[in-house]
Amino acid sequence: MSGNATSGIVMPEPNADVIARRAEIVAAMRAIVPGEGVIDAVNEMRPFETDGLTAYKQLPLAVVLPSTTEQVSRILAYCHRNGIRVVPRGAGTGLSGGALPLADAILLGMGKFNRILDIDFDNRTVTAQPGVTNLGITTAVAHAGFYYAPDPSSQIACTIGGNVAENSGGVHCLKYGLTTNNVMGVELVLITGEVMRIGGKHLDSGGLDLLGILVGSEGLLGVVTEVTVRILKKPETARAVLVGFPSSEAAGECVARIIGAGIIPGGMEMMDRLAIHAAEAFVKVGYPLDVEALLIVELDGPEAEVHHLIERVAQIASELGCITLRASNSEEERAAFWAGRKAAFPAVGRISPDYLCMDGTIPRKALPLVLARMEELARQHGLQCANVFHAGDGNLHPLILYDASKPGELEAAERFGADILLLCVEVGGVLTGEHGVGIEKRDLMPSMFDETDLAHQQRLKCAFDPDSLLNPGKVFPQLHRCAELGRMHVSRGQLPFPNIPRF
Numbered sequence: 001m002s003g004n005a006t007s008g009i010v011m012p013e014p015n016a017d018v019i020a021r022r023a024e025i026v027a028a029m030r031a032i033v034p035g036e037g038v039i040d041a042v043n044e045m046r047p048f049e050t051d052g053l054t055a056y057k058q059l060p061l062a063v064v065l066p067s068t069t070e071q072v073s074r075i076l077a078y079c080h081r082n083g084i085r086v087v088p089r090g091a092g093t094g095l096s097g098g099a100l101p102l103a104d105a106i107l108l109g110m111g112k113f114n115r116i117l118d119i120d121f122d123n124r125t126v127t128a129q130p131g132v133t134n135l136g137i138t139t140a141v142a143h144a145g146f147y148y149a150p151d152p153s154s155q156i157a158c159t160i161g162g163n164v165a166e167n168s169g170g171v172h173c174l175k176y177g178l179t180t181n182n183v184m185g186v187e188l189v190l191i192t193g194e195v196m197r198i199g200g201k202h203l204d205s206g207g208l209d210l211l212g213i214l215v216g217s218e219g220l221l222g223v224v225t226e227v228t229v230r231i232l233k234k235p236e237t238a239r240a241v242l243v244g245f246p247s248s249e250a251a252g253e254c255v256a257r258i259i260g261a262g263i264i265p266g267g268m269e270m271m272d273r274l275a276i277h278a279a280e281a282f283v284k285v286g287y288p289l290d291v292e293a294l295l296i297v298e299l300d301g302p303e304a305e306v307h308h309l310i311e312r313v314a315q316i317a318s319e320l321g322c323i324t325l326r327a328s329n330s331e332e333e334r335a336a337f338w339a340g341r342k343a344a345f346p347a348v349g350r351i352s353p354d355y356l357c358m359d360g361t362i363p364r365k366a367l368p369l370v371l372a373r374m375e376e377l378a379r380q381h382g383l384q385c386a387n388v389f390h391a392g393d394g395n396l397h398p399l400i401l402y403d404a405s406k407p408g409e410l411e412a413a414e415r416f417g418a419d420i421l422l423l424c425v426e427v428g429g430v431l432t433g434e435h436g437v438g439i440e441k442r443d444l445m446p447s448m449f450d451e452t453d454l455a456h457q458q459r460l461k462c463a464f465d466p467d468s469l470l471n472p473g474k475v476f477p478q479l480h481r482c483a484e485l486g487r488m489h490v491s492r493g494q495l496p497f498p499n500i501p502r503f
């Protein structure tokens, strides 16, 4: 792997035979995707060598940019017949390395699939190609007062196909659900080239919930070529409240009490001191700088209800000793309250040469405990950590600050990150909330799943992709070859088939 040879991430050994056949493979791709849809010059492939997890880089065998489902089908069928690996890619904003290329794999960029295909207000659905941006869906229906609820902070750039693959979330997912709760149907191309449709405009379908399996499958089961999502009518009123606390623990307790009181805010986010200062310096929206933690709580619905809920939130917050409390009084002010939060990642990028954005989920009640333990871990690892997260969902995004040019700092950041994720699991949470497993959390999977769990997940993968050609090396710590699954049994320390690479 180029870019960071010292990192502990081990990727599948490239297949030398495939690399030797590169010219022939590129020619075959050009026969399927004419014009500028195939890129094989090193300089032109550079923009694709990494994703949002920029610590890792790898040039692909070639980049292929199809624009029709038929082309995707022919590309996958060719790769299937010829044993060539494929890494699907949307906008490359993923934070867990899901779209990281492999030296012997085609990088299948879906950026040319950028059309809205159908807007159906009667059924409240939009059908879009997978390369349409998340925000592009809302933009397409905003004139009629509708929107698409899941709103990752990267929504101006990330694609709906990437959102489906990662089961992405955002500020408004607390009340309106993650991608999986808002996707109603997809068109999917299997590694064999077969095209299948799952779900549609209707709410439920017979048989197994394949849509549920597909959303969040990180490009391991098939390539999504069309997505149907539900859209919602914009709420009559939405107001945001900024609440500052003298400690992260008090803010964490406030989050738990608001939910415990039966209030489901449209969004409830938290930032700690480092993140508040970075965001304020970047976007200058008037965040209080004398607090240790800031909550942004959005209440939406009919005006009278919103007014009542703001009063209840204010009462809970003051019982817990908040030191500032401001409710937005105009749409501009509400947008300004959110602007700092939405820009928090790039804002932290201004104060540190590099950062790792972690993503773990914990039961809300454990927030105060986990925040206190994370401060201890920061001291222990000698690195700073800014916290920005979807507090209402218990979805943490600790941003670990480091300097990749200092020897050992990336490794220290990785160890710190792993400790945070293990802490999430220890308190009853999970390794990821919305960024996916990718390569980042792959090797931690056994801390959450036992052998039986992992074997069953891999069997599912094998049912779709028996030769492990789609996005190998991601998600599973050890991708057993499908044929040996079920026979994988270590007896007296002897691993069966010791010569077979476990990818």
Ligand SMILES: Cc1cc2nc3c(=O)[nH]c(=O)nc-3n(C[C@H](O)[C@H](O)[C@H](O)COP(=O)(O)OP(=O)(O)OC[C@H]3O[C@@H](n4cnc5c(N)ncnc54)[C@H](O)[C@@H]3O)c2cc1C
Residues within 6 Å of the ligand: 051, 052, 087, 088, 089, 090, 091, 092, 093, 094, 095, 097, 098, 099, 110, 130, 151, 152, 153, 154, 157, 158, 159, 160, 161, 162, 163, 164, 165, 166, 167, 168, 169, 170, 171, 218, 219, 220, 222, 223, 224, 225, 345, 346, 434, 435, 471
């Ligand atoms: C500044 C910043 C803020 C972010 N904020 C959030 C946030 O608030 N919430 C959140 O959930 N995420 C967030 N993310 C992460 C990222 O934007 C999401 O994971 C997003 O869904 C990735 O979309 P993408 O189009 O960039 O996909 P990529 O990064 O290109 O790919 C992601 C995964 O999807 C697979 N994939 C892509 N397209 C397809 C397809 N058509 N078919 C099958 N598989 C496919 C890839 O193989 C890969 O495994 C943020 C990222 C950044 C950089």
